[in-house]
Amino acid sequence: MKRLELRDISKSFGALEVLAGISLHVAAGEFVSILGPSGAGKSTLFQLLTGALKGEGDMRFDGAPLDGSPFAFMPQRDALMPWRRVIDNVTLGLEVQGVSRRAAREQVAPLFAEFGLAGFERSWPAELSGGMRQRAALLRTVVQQRDMLLLDEPFGALDALTRAAMQRWLEGMWRRHRWTALLITHDVREAVYLSDRIYLMSARPARIISEIAVPLQRPRTTGSDAARQAAALEADILDTLLNPGVDRASFPQTAQRRSS
Ligand SMILES: Nc1ncnc2c1ncn2[C@@H]1O[C@H](COP(=O)(O)OP(=O)(O)OP(=O)(O)O)[C@@H](O)[C@H]1O
Numbered sequence: 175m176k177r178l179e180l181r182d183i184s185k186s187f188g189a190l191e192v193l194a195g196i197s198l199h200v201a202a203g204e205f206v207s208i209l210g211p212s213g214a215g216k217s218t219l220f221q222l223l224t225g226a227l228k229g230e231g232d233m234r235f236d237g238a239p240l241d242g243s244p245f246a247f248m249p250q251r252d253a254l255m256p257w258r259r260v261i262d263n264v265t266l267g268l269e270v271q272g273v274s275r276r277a278a279r280e281q282v283a284p285l286f287a288e289f290g291l292a293g294f295e296r297s298w299p300a301e302l303s304g305g306m307r308q309r310a311a312l313l314r315t316v317v318q319q320r321d322m323l324l325l326d327e328p329f330g331a332l333d334a335l336t337r338a339a340m341q342r343w344l345e346g347m348w349r350r351h352r353w354t355a356l357l358i359t360h361d362v363r364e365a366v367y368l369s370d371r372i373y374l375m376s377a378r379p380a381r382i383i384s385e386i387a388v389p390l391q392r393p394r395t396t397g398s399d400a401a402r403q404a405a406a407l408e409a410d411i412l413d414t415l416l417n418p419g420v421d422r423a424s425f426p427q428t429a430q431r432r433s434s
Pocket residue numbers: 187190192211212213214215216217218219360378
């Protein structure tokens with residue numbers, strides 16, 4: 175079932191055409207990524223979804239016109255408030271929804287262990303590593319129990335090793351919780367590792383140039399066959415992003431064929 179469906183979404187800022195007819199969908203329990211070059215308009219698309227900007231086109235959620243925000247949004251930077259302890263950062267979204275701080279703390283406390291943050295409830299954000307800060311930001315996002323997660327380059331600011339560890343962790347968490355999620359990223363490997371499907375976005379004015387079903391098993395394994403298959407798909411995707419004019423209707427099959 176299609177949870178989120180966007181048809182022909184366009185947005186200009188004055189004479190600057192940013193989005194030129196974006197259509198995509200995300201099914202319930204599906205992890206989908208939008209992969210595109212810097213400045214293409216990915217964040218603008220998220221701002222349209224959250225209602226921060228108005229554009230043209232049709233946005234539906236569970237078949238009805240998008241009304242209010244069914245999304246929990248995690249921005250590029252962790253945006254933890256330095257003057258609130260970690261637990262009080264995590265409860266923030268719930269408090270905004272009207273839950274008392276005490277009730278919110280009781281609700282989030284059991285989740286600290288699962289997010290690798292046990293023992294750091296009363297720490298200040300500055301006392302956490304980059305990966306821990308992102309896990310705290312993700313915890314703050316998911317405890318809001320919205321119908322869908324929007325993740326805007328959540329690991330963009332992390333070093334390569336922490337980033338790889340976080341991707342592995344998030345894939346495990348996703349398998350456990352089956353969140354419906356839409357991720358935007360520049361990182362081809364991240365999109366392949368995490369997603370069920372990937373939309374490739376062109377440079378501005380942004381269009382969807384390809385839709386790819388990721389043919390890799392879950393859990394993602396690090397065995398040599400899986401690694402070869404992933405690498406072939408990553409190479410195809412990179413090629414498509416760098417040569418957007420070339421027709422690639424047989425995309426995922428190419429990756430499968432190369433790996434066999
Ligand atoms: N409020 C605004 N007013 C005018 N132009 C804007 C506004 N917001 C974004 N833009 C322009 O729209 C284009 C797309 O920006 P956007 O931030 O959506 O890209 P992006 O794909 O998310 O980029 P990045 O991956 O680098 O974060 C850019 O050229 C940007 O300058």
